[in-house]
Amino acid sequence: MMDYDCKREIVEVCHLLAEKGFAGTYEGNVSCRNGDKVYLTPTTQSKIHASEGKIITVDLDGNPLEGELRPTSETPMHTTVYKVRPDVKAVVHCHPPLATAYAQANRDIVCKAAPEFLILFGEVPCLKYGKPGTTEIIDGIQKYIMDYDVILLGNHGVLAVGQNPEEAYAKIVSLEILLKTVYYRQQMFGDINCDLPEEEVKRLTAIGAPNRGCRSVG
Numbered sequence: 001m002m003d004y005d006c007k008r009e010i011v012e013v014c015h016l017l018a019e020k021g022f023a024g025t026y027e028g029n030v031s032c033r034n035g036d037k038v039y040l041t042p043t044t045q046s047k048i049h050a051s052e053g054k055i056i057t058v059d060l061d062g063n064p065l066e067g068e069l070r071p072t073s074e075t076p077m078h079t080t081v082y083k084v085r086p087d088v089k090a091v092v093h094c095h096p097p098l099a100t101a102y103a104q105a106n107r108d109i110v111c112k113a114a115p116e117f118l119i120l121f122g123e124v125p126c127l128k129y130g131k132p133g134t135t136e137i138i139d140g141i142q143k144y145i146m147d148y149d150v151i152l153l154g155n156h157g158v159l160a161v162g163q164n165p166e167e168a169y170a171k172i173v174s175l176e177i178l179l180k181t182v183y184y185r186q187q188m189f190g191d192i193n194c195d196l197p198e199e200e201v202k203r204l205t206a207i208g209a210p211n212r213g214c215r216s217v218g
């Protein structure tokens with residue numbers, strides 16, 4: 001991938017995040033890895049006005065290499081993923097309303113009623129709340145991102161990984177749409193059991209397993 005492609009794809013996803021209401025003006029961040037360089041959105045810049053010229057470049061330890069704006073304080077969330085998951089080329093972090101509601105409630109997302117959820121995600125674990133400025137969030141990400149491509153950050157939001165920014169973003173869109181159907185179902189039909197038989201849940205979860213988590217592990 002060319003440097004320019006990385007920047008263009010980050011900008012496109014920033015615009016989508018803003019349009020979808022998945023991130024407040026200054027919330028969320030998007031990054032893309034190219035070799036030893038990480039391209040990423042700067043701190044306190046609105047996503048709707050993101051542009052290639054504002055994207056900054058850091059190394060895998062988060063040290064600034066290029067760009068006039070400052071890296072986001074959430075840079076270590078991104079560089080940690082790239083260090084432990086060499087197969088990952090992009091990270092999207094944002095606060096989509098329904099998934100973030102689960103994160104605030106500190107609930108793992110488990111849905112045994114929708115085949116596409118079981119194939120795509122298996123489940124979406126929620127990490128314990130990590131105090132800003134400590135390594136708690138990083139420790140949790142290091143542990144869970146090996147096995148999952150989408151995780152919830154307790155009392156905070158969502159983090160997704162992919163082969164490019166659009167793929168990571170697409171996983172978040174799929175999750176948010178699914179959570180909308182769960183929400184509607186609960187409003188329309190109450191707390192009825194819609195789970196598929198346990199055997200089918202296991203079969204569907206296993207179908208998607210090779211495409212989730214670190215490809216070099218297991």
Ligand SMILES: [Zn+2]
Pocket residue numbers: 027028093094095156157
């Ligand atoms: Zn955030």
